[in-house]
Amino acid sequence: MTDTTFGHLTEETLALFTDLYELRMMQAAFNQGHNPNATFSLFVRDLPKNRGYAVAAGLEQAIQYVETLEFGERALAFLTEQGFDEGFLEHLADFEFSGEIRALPEGTPVFANEPLLEVTAPLLEAQLLETALINQVGYQSLIATKASRMRDVIDRRGDDQRLVDFGSRRAHGTDAGIKAARAAYVGGFDATSNVAAGEAFGVPVSGTMAHSWVQSFERERESFETFVDEYGDESVLLIDTYDTVRGAEIARDVAAASGVDLAGVRLDSGDLAALSRDVDEIIPDVDKSISSGIDEYAIADFFERDGVADGFGPGTALVTSTDAPAVEGVYKLVAVERDGEMRPTMKLSAGKVTYPGAKSVRRTESDGRYAGDVLGLCEEDCPGTELLVTVLEDGERVVDLPALETIRERARERRRKLPERHRRIDDPDPYEVRISDGLQRSTEDLRETLESRVAADSSGDGA
Template sequence: MDERRGQAYHRRFSPLYTDYYEYSMTQGYYLSGKGRDEAVFDIFYRQNPYGGGYAIAAGLRDAVEYVLNMRFTSEELGYLSSLGYREDFLQVLEKMRFTGDITAVPEGEVIFPGEPIISVKGPLIETQLLEGLILSMVNFQTLIATKARRMVCAGEGRSIVDFGLRRAQGDGGMGASRACFVGGVASTSNVLLAFEESVSVGGTMAHSWIQSFDSELEAFRAYAQMHPDDSVLLLDTYDTLGQGLPNAVVVGRELEEQGHHLQGVRLDSGDLAYLSKKVRAVLDEHGLGHVKISVSNQLDEYVIESLVDQGAPIDMFGVGTRLVTGYSDGALDGVYKMVQLKGRPIIKISENPAKINIPGEKELYRYYDSGDGLWLLDGLCLARGDDEPTVLMHPDFDYKKTEVAGLKRENIRKEIVKNGELVYAFPTLLETGVWSAQRFSLLYGEHKRFANPHAYHIGVSRELFDLRRSLIDARSS
């Protein structure tokens, strides 16, 4: 992790930022003598957000930073003591460091429901306590990275910019802006995120700037003089086509005469398709063909898709609320479930068959179509090393199978932490964004569409199928 992050610049992660029952259970494990039992927890989600066909993994780096730096202060231990936790248990917490392993898909990877995107292995007393904070980071950043990718898709090459900070959920704006870059946005308005992650930051003026001058033209001129080559003028304070645009043309021409160039104009209300066409025509008419048009105002992937379809001459979409809050889902349903204890695979039964987990320590493989080299399906095997299936089976229906013999496959998870030590070099946020776009290009278009996307298939090996079935039978009998 880079130096600035390593200092946890803007905050300290408190181990109290978790659910109370993690402490109740952890003390219980300790008192029952089970604290050192080796457990494996899988993090997976059940349903793709936004009714889509995929998600984009994010949040791992922040989660790992938390795990490796988890320390209790004396105030925190004192508070737990005041809640009734035992002194001997608190002494264990005080000395506790994570000594286990974390295996995960890298951030930016395309992922699907039911896949163990992160597995945490280690003593029960350590692994239980991590649930709340890992989930809160991974669920949220994955939700937002996925939303950003959908908007970038809809933009078909036009820039998507994160303007969401003021509508982000409290301090959630940091994770939101970060995840936006994993999902492919070009820039952000969030200065702190740009500072911490060395990414592009931008923005120019609000209505208040215009209102603070006696006239709009004066406001535009003042700004353009201070930023002769990077001004984006906001057109809609009083009347977009009647005042804002003519004033922008005046200032754009004045800049040209001084050897400078107006960078752009921004539309923040009204019918963006209609207005952008009018604005483009007038700018071009006045020799301002280089001036970019950016738009904002309650955009999401559907509005962007519609504007692109209508041929609106828009160069940049500034997106706020619906990007950084993951509208209209609000949360990914990711869970942290025990799948193995002391080497013994574990299952949780549910009346809803889809909620019965896939037990045991596993490997996650991605299989490539031998024709065009895109992704065919994913497969889960037992993590024994010798589980190399020729057939992948639907986890619930044994008559649904896919032949995979001879297909190229790749283990898409990496060792991130081994015996409590970081063994993975996190790429920069920009590198992650670029890599994620490459990965996304390997997904068939049928899984990318917004309406009724084709479900990407995940199979299990015959051994894993049989293991799961035998555990279900044992628990149901």
């Protein structure tokens, strides 16, 4: 196949996954000799709707992107066509990230304004990473959060139903399909239906049967018999193709006739709570999976209506986070070197003000529960445990990437440490993130300076 036309990125084109303006700014900076050290902060201004927390995820892929980013022949050829200078392209041909990255470990609950990542490097290098970093960390955090909410609804009941990602077909492209499986696992899922995600990340894969299997036989009974003949005790039968209750009866009869203990049945339509009870009367000892329209709200409703389930298979709502389909990550310049010193910087744009300076995120605890964060300046001594960890230094990785199981376990522990009022799926209480005195002061001072500079500039005095 030609990767180009299908549009998948390869090693050869990954570097082009960036907004043109990054390269245009880089070229201007390069040619104009404007390459101060800079710190960019990746964060969200607001959590998505109805979210009391988000779960940081995607750091591993973000690091791998940074570590492997290079401009090969194919990328450079395209940039030549786009009119970039030869001198700049020679510089790109030697591109290698040489800076530092601090980050929140994956699986950590994160709140508005707290950096998920901070990148400190020469401006040209740090700028280039924006598009891909937001894309990868934003999407995985979105899905880990959605998954965490579903797991939490189950967990708080003291239950432990299986959660399996069925969303690949409805994910936004193939990368989302695979990354959703990973992020959902981080957030507390048990498996995915996506085989490629199993291969890429070691997420357990799981699968049952589709309606097409049943329909491809003249009789439902025959379709079950054939499947059971093939898979024996491993068989999971989909019983709602024609009539769920009758499907359950046929499944029971086929199992009995063949002497097989079914691994399970799946219900995929109708009034799932009511039907699950009916099915439970027919085959009480058989594992029951529920799919179709499953999200945290549907799970809560299912239990409220006394549904009986051993597992759920969320699809569209998981992988698109339907009720809030974006974590609006931004990547903002917060400090820049001038006269040999890192100086804080910020925008004043209406509704889009950012806090200046490289940050510290401290989390406090009380009785084993999270009791508020302090967002401060890097050099400030704030109470609580620092959450940001240095992952790259001088372009080299300085930590081992944890196993996915470790991240998943960390996510579970940290979710449980968050008081339940912040975990409600509707209208959660906001978690306190206090702006430190130092950061507050720095923000106010900088605002004054910037306002007076802009006033001077626009009246012509500043030239």
